[in-house]
Amino acid sequence: MSVGSEASPPAGSRSVLQGKGIHKYLGSGERQVHVLRGVSLDLREGRMVSIVGPSGCGKSTLLYLLGLLDRVDGGEIHLADREMGAAGDYQRTQLRNEHIGFVFQFHFLLAEFTAAENLMLPMRKLARWGEEEMHERAVELLREVGLAEKSERRANQLSGGEQQRVAVARALANEPSVVFADEPTGNLDVKNSSMVFDLLNRLCHERGQAALLVTHNQNLAGRCDEVLTMQDGLFVG
Amino acid sequence: MARKSTNFLIALRFLLSRKRAMLMSLAGIVFGVTFFIVTQAQTSGFEQFFIRTMLGVNGALRVEDRIQQTMRSMEAERGTGFAISMDDSVEYIEGVEHPDELESAVARFREVVSVAQVLRGSAEIKGNFREMFCKPYGINLEQFLGVSDLDEQILYGDLDRFRNNPQGLLVGIKLAQRLQLEVGDPVLLEAAGSNERFRVSGIYETGIEQVDKERVFLHMPAARTLLKKPFGVSYLQVNLLDHERAPEVAERIERVVMHGSMSWQEREKTWLQVFRALRVSSAITVSSIILISGLGMFNTLVMIVMEKTKEIAILRSMGYQQRDVRRIFLWQGFTVLSLGVVLGCILAAGATYAISRLPIRIRGIFSTDSFVVHWSWTHYVAAALIATVIVMVASYFPARRAARLEPGDIIRGTSG
Ligand SMILES: Nc1ncnc2c1ncn2[C@@H]1O[C@H](COP(=O)(O)OP(=O)(O)O)[C@@H](O)[C@H]1O
Ligand SMILES: [Mg+2]
Numbered sequence: 001m002s003v004g005s006e007a008s009p010p011a012g013s014r015s016v017l018q019g020k021g022i023h024k025y026l027g028s029g030e031r032q033v034h035v036l037r038g039v040s041l042d043l044r045e046g047r048m049v050s051i052v053g054p055s056g057c058g059k060s061t062l063l064y065l066l067g068l069l070d071r072v073d074g075g076e077i078h079l080a081d082r083e084m085g086a087a088g089d090y091q092r093t094q095l096r097n098e099h100i101g102f103v104f105q106f107h108f109l110l111a112e113f114t115a116a117e118n119l120m121l122p123m124r125k126l127a128r129w130g131e132e133e134m135h136e137r138a139v140e141l142l143r144e145v146g147l148a149e150k151s152e153r154r155a156n157q158l159s160g161g162e163q164q165r166v167a168v169a170r171a172l173a174n175e176p177s178v179v180f181a182d183e184p185t186g187n188l189d190v191k192n193s194s195m196v197f198d199l200l201n202r203l204c205h206e207r208g209q210a211a212l213l214v215t216h217n218q219n220l221a222g223r224c225d226e227v228l229t230m231q232d233g234l235f236v237g
Numbered sequence: 238m239a240r241k242s243t244n245f246l247i248a249l250r251f252l253l254s255r256k257r258a259m260l261m262s263l264a265g266i267v268f269g270v271t272f273f274i275v276t277q278a279q280t281s282g283f284e285q286f287f288i289r290t291m292l293g294v295n296g297a298l299r300v301e302d303r304i305q306q307t308m309r310s311m312e313a314e315r316g317t318g319f320a321i322s323m324d325d326s327v328e329y330i331e332g333v334e335h336p337d338e339l340e341s342a343v344a345r346f347r348e349v350v351s352v353a354q355v356l357r358g359s360a361e362i363k364g365n366f367r368e369m370f371c372k373p374y375g376i377n378l379e380q381f382l383g384v385s386d387l388d389e390q391i392l393y394g395d396l397d398r399f400r401n402n403p404q405g406l407l408v409g410i411k412l413a414q415r416l417q418l419e420v421g422d423p424v425l426l427e428a429a430g431s432n433e434r435f436r437v438s439g440i441y442e443t444g445i446e447q448v449d450k451e452r453v454f455l456h457m458p459a460a461r462t463l464l465k466k467p468f469g470v471s472y473l474q475v476n477l478l479d480h481e482r483a484p485e486v487a488e489r490i491e492r493v494v495m496h497g498s499m500s501w502q503e504r505e506k507t508w509l510q511v512f513r514a515l516r517v518s519s520a521i522t523v524s525s526i527i528l529i530s531g532l533g534m535f536n537t538l539v540m541i542v543m544e545k546t547k548e549i550a551i552l553r554s555m556g557y558q559q560r561d562v563r564r565i566f567l568w569q570g571f572t573v574l575s576l577g578v579v580l581g582c583i584l585a586a587g588a589t590y591a592i593s594r595l596p597i598r599i600r601g602i603f604s605t606d607s608f609v610v611h612w613s614w615t616h617y618v619a620a621a622l623i624a625t626v627i628v629m630v631a632s633y634f635p636a637r638r639a640a641r642l643e644p645g646d647i648i649r650g651t652s653g
Contacts, residue, residue: 110548111548
């Protein structure tokens, strides 16, 4: 598997999510902005794609659309063999639970819950596993991110780096098809940044999940299977 | 199943993040529910006690003045021989002319338990060199005991003494006090220009001032002699199986026997209205405590929604539906509500019991030496219902607001 930009998908890698000609407007009236101007991309199993580009070019907007947090104004998003670009809230929410994991710049852990309990939140909603199995899975995932011994610790008693690692583990809890990470290392120092990136990179490849990473860190972006550069709502180069 | 308990679990954790504010709302609901139940137990306690006293004195209904038939009449119940008037403009003729016939006609109604004839008049009572106004009531003792609690009202002396003395007299406590009468004392009753000698066989207390200060009971034959009324009586006092049905029974009796018939509800309308007003106004006043804690609850929940927007956004992003978020907040309201209602009911039951032991001396419309309470599950249900409506309305709006938050907007606002 080649490491670097513009790597072509390996043969046999299945397409998981496709965006086709996506348009998005934000704001209203005179202040309306045409943020995305017809963006297309393809996310495949076991491949990590990164998006780089200047602040405000529309990276997060695209990520929210592909992650079914928002609705497109034009174009299509195919996930699980369904066109979801403009689907209703209930359906999009259900698909997020089953197929999508998020890591954001801010960890968004629930402070009143332990690390393991935080990981169990998406699992409880999915209701695929029993109580004990969910807990075992949570501890196992925490072991993968090096936090097995802190699984019963309250989220607000962990350091920033640890919290973000818990967030990575939580994004993987339901074995999603795609993981979206929006500047997941933006709040972390160099050491923690590369630790979180390595985790994402390793787990996605090991588990055959597709991943889309938005980052300002050129070094980290370069280590992905593919790097897309965005400018003014379009991919360039 | 798993999902339902998850929403509840999240609700609990959110609640605990605002412990003090929640405890305040909880305390408000507990005290509101408690006060509601206790005040209802008291006001309806006194009301019930008044009704019981009054039924024990004057019976469930009275059949008195004869209705003059001015227009055509028709048979009321086939084969009974009773007729009902078809005209609205009726005249009443005072008293009951043929008491025995009327008594057996009234006794024929299924709802009627017992009937007693009463002859009423007015007289001067003289004893211990004093003289006062009084109202002699001529009764047939055994009959009258069936329509009153006279046997329980005797304070001094006893009914056997009265039963065995044709010139015996039962005197109300207030009248006895004013005349300084004791059991066994001789008295003179003066009516219609003649005097009759009697002896005090007993002193009774109903608690109803108006009765205790002027009513004296004597045997029917003695009353006829004293009042010079050889025939007829003033009214029939009637006792019913179910006194709640008195108005309806009274109406039927009136139609059939052609005598004015009045239920206790109609007779005591004024007092009953006073009690009802008291009960309703205390319910409204006390409900405001629950209302205020509902407002507190609303405030706290709105605060939690604002504090937890990020958490709500992440829950939504990981697959929690709008309705899950709504339920998380409704659960918070419901949890505080349930705790408040349960604790409030327990506290109320304890307080009601304690209050029923508090000494208080009341005479006037009834007689009691401690607070009177009425135990009724309806008070508990009413309190729970009021609290439920208030708290659930107070929770609904924050819950709806939380559910409508757009996760994308919130997350966008947190990133650089
Ligand atoms: N609510 C909004 N109304 C109008 N414009 C918005 C709104 N939110 C974001 N934008 C604009 O959309 C563009 C894309 O934003 P975003 O996707 O967050 O950029 P990036 O993640 O690449 O920094 C930016 O120019 C931003 O100013
Ligand atoms: Mg961004």
